[in-house]
Amino acid sequence: MTVLELRFPAGRYHATPWGRHVNEGAVEWPPSPWRIVRALVATWYLKARKDEEIPERTIRALADALSQPPVFRLPRATTAHTRHYMPYNEGKNEKTTKVFDTFVQLPVRDAILVAWDVALPAEQLAALQTLVERLGYFGRAESLVEARVLRGVTGIELNAAPLTEGTPLPPNTELIRLLAPMTPVGYKRWRTEFLAANAPLANGKKRDNKRAGAPEVPDDLFAALHADTGDLQSAGWNLPPGALYVNYIRPEDAFAPATKPRPRRSKAPPTAARYAVVSAVAPSITQAVSLADRVHDALCKWSDQGKGPAPVFTGVSDVGKPSTDHRHAHIFCEANGPRDAITHITIWAPMGFNETACLALRRLNTVWGHGGHDIRLVLHGIGRAGDFKDSALFGKARVWRALTPLVSTRHSKTFRDGRPKMDANGWQFGSGAHDLLRLLALHPQGTAATVKQLEERDRPFQFGSRRLTSLQFQAIRHHGGGKRGNGSGNAFVITFPEPVSGPLAFGYGSHFGLGLFVPVVPAAEMTTTLKPSSPP
Known part of the structure; x- marks a missing residue:
């Protein structure tokens, strides 16, 4: 058995069935076998044909093998639609027309399983894996898709399958018609009968039918899968050559909305x-x-x-x-x-x-x-x-390092003769380090914290492969107030006696991204302590 998994990361599947207008609000569910095989052929043509990465004989054999109707396991889904106006030109006038965009809404974590009762040779299976991994969308371009071949699966819990002719409709199911490719033998027989039925009359006159201007009938199923839908419809084909309708059954509540328990709201507001x-x-x-x-x-x-x-x-x-x-x-x-x-x-x-x-x-x-x-x-x-576990700002650690420069809210103090006024820790009054210690003293766990000022010549701010200095940051708001000292800021490392939870932001512009710190090492992995250096 060959099993294909289709997952839609946007939670939407857009596809209009053959012969239906988009404004009818009809959606193809499950995806038709014809659409699946054509998508594989189109992906090969655009993304795997160059330099014979996948030889044509392999994709031909794969299309023939997958021409038999598959079975499906459909996730719970519902239908929805959007309405919007599309512009179009009528002569010199630009007008708009309302368009209904109907789609299937399904959970992002759920997937469609498509299974063929066929064991593919290793070469075809590898080709199928390559093609489905390169599918960008499935259906219309809005239907982003992630597809893969499931290995080692011998069966699926199906809920949509072909209905054998003469078999009564099972309870709690409904009948739908899906477009499917003919088998290679069936296509050859159909082509022979079609050409015979549309051959010139004995008197040499052409038959008067809608297909008089139609393109030539493809030689085989693989060529038929390449036909452009717009060309076929313009030529008057009521079905693509090589395609036929197959009766399928699916659950009658396939689009029943699932009841979802509403989570109890916390009394605490979001922060x-x-x-x-x-x-x-x-x-x-x-x-x-x-x-x-x-x-x-x-x-x-x-x-x-x-x-x-x-x-x-x-x-x-x-x-x-x-x-x-x-x-x-x-x-x-x-x-x-x-x-x-x-x-x-x-x-x-x-x-x-x-x-x-x-x-x-x-x-x-x-x-x-x-x-x-x-x-x-x-x-x-x-x-x-x-x-928000993916944000380091809300982490917990003993050691925190500056992500953006800390700009002091006060001016550096000096004596009349120009000598700097120093505090008990050896930092100049009003400097970034002195102001940071003052602000840390207001933090519940910051009274015993120590700080280390990093050297600007070492470019202390690193983002991926790029290292920056404080001078490269915009360190002033051009609109708005706020107490601000002189200078462009500095980079610091803060060490707390115990792990502290973030976010941590201090100094001028801390509400706008300045003076922001991130944890260096999570508390559980902390094995060493950072000793503060002596003040400069």
């Missing part, structure tokens, strides 16, 4: 939202402040419902007083790729997001970018900090 950054020209982490500022402006706009922006985004209470506990929104940028391009944005607010703020977070999907390249944001989810 975090996470986005993926999608852009033709992704901004650099050095522009984190600028991007965070634009995200902040967009959230303030979307949350303004006539009474002003949500306080969780502005940091200003309902009575107009600025927040001093830093529980309003922090906007963090992360570069998790091979270079310094921003890949994710995380918004964290200890005070929590109310319904208005959550609606604004869901509506946020783009911010303007430099050079006309707008930055698209894809919302991963809204929840609590513990829901």
Whole structure:
């Protein structure tokens, strides 16, 4: 038995059956055998024919072997549709027409299993594996697909299969017709009969039928699978040459919506939202402040419902007083790729997001970018900090290292003769290290923490293969206030006596991505401690 698994990562399968219009709202379920074999042939033609990676004789033999009707195991699914207007030109006038886009909605984790009762030779099986791995979509282009051949499977729990002629319809099933390829022998017989029926009359005149201008009938099944659907329909074919309808049965509740228990809502409001950054020209982490500022402006706009922006985004209470506990929104940028391009944005607010703020977070999907390249944001989810395991910002560790420069909120202090004023730890008053220790003292677990300033000549900020210095980061907001000292910031490592949970952000612009720290080593793997160096 040969078993193929089709999984749709977008949770949607778009396919209109042969002979039906897209606005009829009909969807092909299960996928027709004709569509499956044609998809394999098309993939071979575009992605595996060059340099005879898969020889033509192998794909021909594979198409012949898979011409017998398969059986299916269908996951639970339902149908849905979208409606939109498509523009078209009628003479010199541009008009629009409404289009119904109907599709099958199925769980992302579920898959369709397609099984043929045939054992393929090793060469054909390897070819099939190569072709299905290169399938980009299946059905219409919106149907992204991940396919693979399941090895060692001897049977599946089928729920859709051909119905033998004369067999009564089993209970709790319904009858459907699917387009399937003929067998090579069946195609040869059909072609002979078709050519005989459409041969010129004895008096030499051509028969008057709709297929008078049709293309030549393909020589074999493999050639028939190459025929373009639009050409066939234009030529008046009611069925593609080499195809026939096969009666299938499927569960009568194939599209019954599944009841899903609603999870009990926690009384605690969500405190975090996470986005993926999608852009033709992704901004650099050095522009984190600028991007965070634009995200902040967009959230303030979307949350303004006539009474002003949500306080969780502005940091200003309902009575107009600025927040001093830093529980309003922090906007963090992360570069998790091979270079310094921003890949994710995380918004964290200890005070929590109310319904208005959550609606604004869901509506946020783009911010303007430099050079006309707008930055698209894809919302991963809204929840609590513990829901985002893929973000290092919410990790737990004893040692934390700067992801972006820490800019002091105070100016460095000196005596009248220019000598620096030093604190008890040997740091200059108002310097980045002194300010960091002052801010750590306000943290519940930061009173005994130690800090180490990293050398700028070592380019302390590393993102994939690129190393950066503090001077390369934008370290000031061009719009908005905030106390700020002099200098462009520094990189630090913080060591706590006990593991501490993130996020950790300190100093000027900490609500906009500056002074952000990430864990160096998880607490469970911590085997050494980092000793603070003596102050410079």
